[in-house]
Amino acid sequence: MAKQLVEVVRTDKDTNTTQHKTMSSNYDIGAGTGQLTIQVWNDDRQKHSQGYKPSMYFYVAEELKEQGKPSRSIPFLLFNYLIRGMDGVVIAGDSLTRSISQVYFIQQPSDDPCGFSSLNVMPRTPDTMHTFDIQSWIDEPIEHTEDKYMPQFIIDELLGNKQPQEQIETDNKQVDIYKRRLDIIRNMTKDDEDDDPSLTESDKALISFFDTLMPGFGEFEAEKNKERMERHRANKRQEETLKLKQ
Known part of the structure; x- marks a missing residue:
């Protein structure tokens, strides 16, 4: 129902468009603290008896953030992503009006299933607005970047370098x-x-x-x-x- 309601007012009329743009494996609207997303993540990783990597899946979640008011759920939603080593994006704002406070990019920088993820706040660029169908920004921007460089495992993948077998x-x-x-x-x-x-x-x-x-x-x-x-x-x-x- 939440997905259908959002699709009525979105400019692109389809939440699947954002899911396609971000190549996400799961799109959770009204995510709260992330319980549904966590369940999907747990099911996904259990599909692999061995060899699971965080980069295999990308989870996008949206949660309400009102202008000028702190959210009690979004910090816990981010925390749940970070401690599980998940890759994904959390969009804080109004899913109906597309007035967004912040877009958080979360990734496990070494693709380690036993490690914690890093947190980055995406800049307020036209590309960010287009990708996530953002109509306007609210609140002051947060400048917070933990990943200064592209993760080495992505560079190795792009260059075709063979990765050594990692032991858990x-x-x-x-x-x-x-x-x-x-x-x-x-x-x-x-x-x-x-x-x-x-x-x-x-x-x-x-x-x-x-x-x-x-x-x-x-x-x-x-x-x-x-x-x-x-x-x-x-x-x-x-x-x-x-x-x-x-």
Whole structure:
């Protein structure tokens, strides 16, 4: 239904056009935090008993971003792409009016299925607007480029150089990286029953990371955390009052 609604108002009248232009293997409109795209990615990689490479698939996702307002879902959508080593594009903006805030290009620079992806914000050029059917830009542009050069595996492919057989590493170092990532996620799942709902250092680091991607997210999250703290204190006072009455 979302796809059909978008096609009604798009200038090219067909989301398949953008999918064709980007040669994407999956196009997710209203992606949220990316759960559907992640499921497709998981199904795709499981098709290969061995030899899976991130460059085999390219995932495009669109998620709502209102002008002047931070998004709570887009940072997590980007995060889900990055930690899985996916290749693709995330378009932040209004899928109906085609007013776009940012276009994020995500790639695994060494084509390593066990590595993390890098994040680049695409420049606001006519080519970008044409490729993604962008009618207008909103918000201030973000200048953020992690890939300064073309990945070596692409150069080798273009030149016809033979690639050495890469061995998938599953040593303790890689496992520790995933454990640290999981710790960050766990720290974000506190509720009002926790003894201390204040932000940990991992929380602060992650919010700082998101604030770089989406300016204003840090301030927005600080306000939400203040509300959580006030709600936590109110619950504590209520519990103490009930104990005194008993």
